[in-house]
Amino acid sequence: MMVCSENKDVFSAVVRSNKKIGQRFYRLGLEFSGDCAEPFGKARPGQFAELDLCGTALPRGEAIPEDLCDMAERNILLRRPFSFCDVTVKGDKTVVDILYDVVGPATLRMTTLSAGDSISIIGPLGNGFAMPSGKETALLVAGGMGAGPLLHLAKVLTADYPNIKVVAFAGAKTATTLPFEKRLDEVSEVLGFPLAEFAGYGIESLVATDDGSAGYKGFVTDCLLEWLGRCGLAAKDMIIYSCGPEKMLAKVAEIAQEKNIDCQISMERMMACGIGICQSCAVECKVAGSNETVYKLCCKDGPVFNSNEIVFSN
Amino acid sequence: MMVCSENKDVFSAVVRSNKKIGQRFYRLGLEFSGDCAEPFGKARPGQFAELDLCGTALPRGEAIPEDLCDMAERNILLRRPFSFCDVTVKGDKTVVDILYDVVGPATLRMTTLSAGDSISIIGPLGNGFAMPSGKETALLVAGGMGAGPLLHLAKVLTADYPNIKVVAFAGAKTATTLPFEKRLDEVSEVLGFPLAEFAGYGIESLVATDDGSAGYKGFVTDCLLEWLGRCGLAAKDMIIYSCGPEKMLAKVAEIAQEKNIDCQISMERMMACGIGICQSCAVECKVAGSNETVYKLCCKDGPVFNSNEIVFSN
């Protein structure tokens, strides 16, 4: 292992836990010790890492959801990017948690990791969320798996910016696909703290599901819009942080633009390298004061961008 | 699962054990139940099965011997053939043991199988050793991993042909690469039963190592030749069964030919299918009464052949 600029490198982590927390959601706990502990201990919300899952076992036949059976046949080659939902420094060790969704061959393999396994990881990579200097309220808007980095952000915000009020919005198709470990309970829902993970940081939350099976019925962006309509806060005192599917991010960006609220979003792209050498992760960005656009790299210039920079594809 | 002619098919087995028994040798125990138990319960010595190891995890970095590191990078695609070293029917279950050597990407993966894992297996395939009708003495000549099917044969011979005397010869480069679980002890060595696995069937054995670190110093074929020289038995009353590297088999075949002893050998070829549909496993065979040769299929016509049929490639 080399000592590198910016502390990013190829590291080895040990799996501490890998827990199924929903239909197809898991939470993976990785422990870093020795030289690896420090760089990851300093990882900022929104940064990510590239995991090598090539040598990891596939789940056995029956354990593969039918819609992923064909995909499961593909031998994987490239690493996969994941952000962190929690980073904890414990003495000379750092524990990093990743919330993930099982969508294809790599994430299927990821489910068979078990405590004690070691795994190769490159990170921490990219730029995290900018901190909310001069703001009074931070709104975290998560779509599906996007909750991961926003949980990490929630922890850092509440620890480092105790005077800022944080409100979390979490959207999903339906109640069972909300990627949270702790189930909603009615009392906390009534009190405005339905998501235990955010409540743990003292953060109130709003849940939206497309089918209304939990919380607000509709898109999380509609829920946000409604909330903004009634909150009575000044746009300049707020900041939105968002992570989720690109369609949702586009809507969040539109809302932020209309209401003139600062907004940071975390983008996703297929990434071959994650370290800025392949140019695969192009994100089309506006050039200030011109009609032209440039491609920035999601892995190096992002994954977090100012929402007003991005040209969303349709 | 279909019911098929000759009972061979794609089956699912459950791993019962996977034990390291030497430097790079392991013994894998597979359990078959339900429909799979019967066909495998009837498996004859010398038959084999094709294991699908694609989804099995690679050992972690440090657990891969240095000389196999590069090979380990290759994603495997094809199944791998293995013969059985033991087959035991227990009620409605069948347990099949495989003795294997870690030589490349598939066998590396095999080492990470653990109790409870299920694995896809096609078998039993090919033709086993012919039984020694009318013989008085059966000589089992094993080179390295070739001991596997000969152990299975030893069990069947001693059970079904109690009047036949069986003598086992086992060769290896050096003592530590003898693929036997139970260590040699001096007393049994003096008594002529150094290999506990064979001794368990009441079979005497001779060990040969290239460096003399155990038993006879030299090739197992030289050990055999010496034994034949002093045994005083009639060629027509003996039969040789052999399995091991092709160079050794060629030597065994030569000895059998010279001394006019019936001899059956188990051949190995790279196999893409194991079931006779790809023609990859060609074994050059003499055509009786002609100078011509034909290619027979190791998987279907073999893997056991009469030694006098084979044209060995130098």
Place this chain on the structure above:
Amino acid sequence: MKDNVDISVDFAGVKLANPVFTASGTSGYADELADFVDINLLGGFITKSITLKPRKGNAPPRIVETDAGMLNAIGLANIGLDKFIKEKLPILERMTTAVFVNVAGETIDEYVAVVERLATERVIAGFELNISCPNVAKGGISFGTEPGQVSEITSAVKKAVGEKILIVKLTPTVTDISVIANAAVEAGADALSMVNTFTAMVIDIETRKPVLANRTGGLSGPAIKPIAAYLVNKVYNEVAKKNRIPILGGGGIRTASDAIEFIIAGASAVAVGTANFIEPDCTTKIIEGIKKYCVRKETNIKELIGSLGK
């Protein structure tokens, strides 16, 4: 989900129960694979290449595994026409699946001789002309890389096939496969089969020799799938569509999703090769998977063929 959804296709006039074939050389002459799959469930069955005289094939090792693929250099080992007629035709005659005989040879006359002898056999739906085998010293691929040669052999064989359909099997290792496809179509091919394997080599660094006795072999398996899918789409767009010539597409197909990719790219039917070695009953699963996809997406095979969007 109704499982009896219709996924039959018209392949150059031959009605197939479904678009799934086993590829030549990867399923023997039917009897071998029959232990694992009900061959009659297949849309089509293609024999191992048949030549006029029996061929021993190449010395072993004949195969070697590569990343997500394998090389083979079987060398067209086959029992020859006479023995095929005597021993294998009777087995094939019992099958209800459309049977295609893959034909190879060292000279055009040899191809023609084989086809002439078989052209009147009732059980045979058509012939697949192997002008793309990379593993023989004479014939094989040498017929398939030059448009003039392709044209010559195709028209010669076309005269011999009679009522049967003629599928020409193309090699992917040419600068512009559409030129070759076009030559075949203009000379009378009723369908195109693509792709055959890619010439390749694996070297044993311990001995510093090629692993295969034949030195080179043909690469098949999932490794080649994205190249094959591209080539099928290219030939569909540039040649097959306007000439209404169906394509039998393949190269690395393991799953229904793979098969559907080829169909969307422009294949009317698909050939499954290497995957049979790993899961001998994979074709059955692929057929079921295509049905499920059609039901789920409320589509049908006809609409799917060549439906790749902008």
Place this chain on the structure above:
Amino acid sequence: MKDNVDISVDFAGVKLANPVFTASGTSGYADELADFVDINLLGGFITKSITLKPRKGNAPPRIVETDAGMLNAIGLANIGLDKFIKEKLPILERMTTAVFVNVAGETIDEYVAVVERLATERVIAGFELNISCPNVAKGGISFGTEPGQVSEITSAVKKAVGEKILIVKLTPTVTDISVIANAAVEAGADALSMVNTFTAMVIDIETRKPVLANRTGGLSGPAIKPIAAYLVNKVYNEVAKKNRIPILGGGGIRTASDAIEFIIAGASAVAVGTANFIEPDCTTKIIEGIKKYCVRKETNIKELIGSLGK
């Protein structure tokens, strides 16, 4: 084991500390990869393709993974010659490794213009002519499939390179790569680089569209290795050896064993591409592995090159 074994090679007159390069487009302009590897340990470094004007490249998605490979359609995104000279040359100047600039363009004049501007830069050891990029509408691969074109562009650029060496990078997707290699050599190529990627396609069966915005992309990675090794051996035997032209071989190299395969096949040096994405420091391991192999087998690079036995 002595680790300071000499594995240096003479590559068309350029002395390389070892035969391991990073391939164009897979290691940026050096600064990016420098976080993970000491670039100065490499035998050679090749820049991402440079064009006269900056290029935005293609819309995303630009890559998709395949079995043991990946497709890319970056579309020669690069900062353009001016910015390269201003921002990147100073970084490259600090390197002790042999630096090669990969050049692309839409017209021959563009290629020549880039080379002319850089031909006198001290830090540059030579140029790699990319006439094999499958991911651009104009230029790229269109120069590389026809011997006449290859000859024309090679001689035009050769006039501009001055003292520097000219490597011509070949596409594998031609009927006979030796014909192309020969055209390049006769027109003045000092070395050949092979292979570039294979045109390929992945289709999303849910949307029925190609996954890549560019529709097609170039297949790289272990999947193509056996084809690339074969082609290197073919060109070595048919063109390079007798003309004493070194080959920079690659395609799917991940390990020292892979690299050694290419060297035995006939490559004087090897280029590692896709593998950098997975293990950014794999080149260091490959260099060490080649040394160990030479010690263990009591051989040396010179003796190894093109030593494939019968």
